[in-house]
Amino acid sequence: xxxxxxxxxxxxxxxxxxxxxxxxxxxxxxxxxxxxxxxxxxxxxxxxxxxxxxxxxxxxxxxxxxxxxxxxxxxxxxxxxxxxxxxxxxxxxxxxxxxxxxxxxxxxxxxxxxxxxxxxxxxxxxxxxxxxxxxxxxxxxxxxxxxxxxxxxxxxxxxxxxxxxxxxxxxxxxxxxxxxxxxxxxxxxxxxxxxxxxxxxxxxxxxxx
Amino acid sequence: xxxxxxxxxxxxxxxxxxxxxxxxxxxxxxxxxxxxxxxxxxxxxxxxxxxxxxxxxxxxxxxx
Numbered sequence: 001x002x003x004x005x006x007x008x009x010x011x012x013x014x015x016x017x018x019x020x021x022x023x024x025x026x027x028x029x030x031x032x033x034x035x036x037x038x039x040x041x042x043x044x045x046x047x048x049x050x051x052x053x054x055x056x057x058x059x060x061x062x063x064x065x066x067x068x069x070x071x072x073x074x075x076x077x078x079x080x081x082x083x084x085x086x087x088x089x090x091x092x093x094x095x096x097x098x099x100x101x102x103x104x105x106x107x108x109x110x111x112x113x114x115x116x117x118x119x120x121x122x123x124x125x126x127x128x129x130x131x132x133x134x135x136x137x138x139x140x141x142x143x144x145x146x147x148x149x150x151x152x153x154x155x156x157x158x159x160x161x162x163x164x165x166x167x168x169x170x171x172x173x174x175x176x177x178x179x180x181x182x183x184x185x186x187x188x189x190x191x192x193x194x195x196x197x198x199x200x201x202x203x204x205x206x207x208x209x
Numbered sequence: 210x211x212x213x214x215x216x217x218x219x220x221x222x223x224x225x226x227x228x229x230x231x232x233x234x235x236x237x238x239x240x241x242x243x244x245x246x247x248x249x250x251x252x253x254x255x256x257x258x259x260x261x262x263x264x265x266x267x268x269x270x271x272x273x
Contacts, residue, residue, distance in 0.1 A: 034273045123273030125238040129250065132240040132267070136247035148269045165242045165265055178272035188272070 004093040011048040011091065019204055020048070026203045029053035029115040031103050031131055033079040035188035036147045036195065037121030038069035043196035044119075045087045049203075051095045052087075053115055056080050057102040067185035103127075108134050112142070117199050120146040121192070123178070136167055145198050149173035150191045152181035159187065161194045163207070171195045211263040219260040226253040229266070240267045 012020045026049050030037045033056035041054055060074040060082050074082035080098040087096055103111060103122075112118055112135060120131050128146060135144050149172035150159070158173040171194040201207045210219045212232070219228075225248065229236050241248045242265040248256055258264065 032273050036273045121273050123271060125235075125269040125271045128269040128273075129238050129240050129267075132269075133247060133250050136240070136242075137249045146267075146269070147273065148267075150272045151270075164267055165247070166245070168240070168242075168247075168267070170267060175270060176272070177270040183272060 001092075007091050007093060008048060011046060022203050022205070023048050023200070024050045026117070026199075027051040027053070027115045028117045028119065028199055028203075029055065029112050030119045030121055031055050031112075032121035032123060032127075033068075033083050034058075034064065034121065034123055035067035035183060035185065036150070036192045037119070038079065038083055039189050039192035040119050040121055040196045040199075041083055041087060042069050042090070043193060044199060045090045045094055045096075047196070047200055048091070049094075049199075051097065051114070053111070054080055054083060054096065054098040055101050055103050055111060056083075057100055067183055067188045103131065105130060105134050109138060115142065117143045117145065117202060119195050119199060120144055121195070125177075132168060136165075140167070143167050143169065143202055145169045145171065145195045145202075147172050147191045147195055149176045150188045151176040151178040151183055153184050153187065156187075156190055159190045159194060161198050166209075169198050169202075171198065210258070210260050213264070213266055219258065219262075222257045222259045224254055225256040225258050228258050229253065232266075234266060234268055238269050240269075241265070 030041045056079040060070045078100045080100045084098040161171045164170050172191045210217050
């Protein structure tokens with residue numbers, strides 16, 4: 001078994017001590033563990049994020065395998081449980097808090113109170129609007145990185161990252177809806193990686209305040 | 210009134226929920242910042258917008 005130090009050294013290769021400390025002290029939540037969230041969580045685990053909070057109420061289905069970070073053996077399991085298993089294969093020492101739960105207006109204060117950055121990765125538009133509105137109206141010091149517009153086979157450069165308000169960042173093309181277009185795993189992952197990169201940039205103080 | 214950085218005229222004070230509908234938004238799918246503060250969704254109908262306000266409206270589409 002590799003030691004914690006060996007794993008951390010590998011994941012943090014090339015980073016300065018200050019950057020490693022910032023990542024290690026970061027507390028990030030991923031709400032929704034589907035095509036966006038499962039891929040975001042993998043990227044954040046590979047970054048060596050200190051505390052990762054993972055929330056989803058759903059189970060893995062065969063139809064998820066076109067874009068989500070799950071495998072045939074995961075079918076029928078809760079996504080929060082299956083993903084935890086995969087993340088432990090990347091870093092068995094990561095502080096992962098995963099819970100089978102539907103995030104609602106009522107439980108947001110309890111579930112997200114300890115986080116600095118929240119990656120919104122829900123699949124329905126109403127859920128996204130609820131999460132963003134509730135978090136940003138409840139706290140003035142938390143950042144939300146939301147994803148919107150990931151469907152279809154549109155060009156990669158249409159998926160962008162934008163700072164909308166002081167605490168809200170939006171990734172995606174802003175308009176392609178999964179009710180009208182199929183979901184292509186590569187394009188969904190592009191948005192997920194932009195959300196994960198933004199989280200890293202915020203933690204490393206590379207984003208304008 | 211400024212909406213998403215664009216100057217617009219508002220003839221009379223209007224409830225935020227009504228304004229959103231007039232502008233073609235589905236109120237359940239948007240997050241709104243009014244003069245720097247995010248408005249809770251349950252307060253959309255009790256919040257009045259005047260011509261002096263600055264609004265940022267983010268509309269979400271499905272897919273995750």
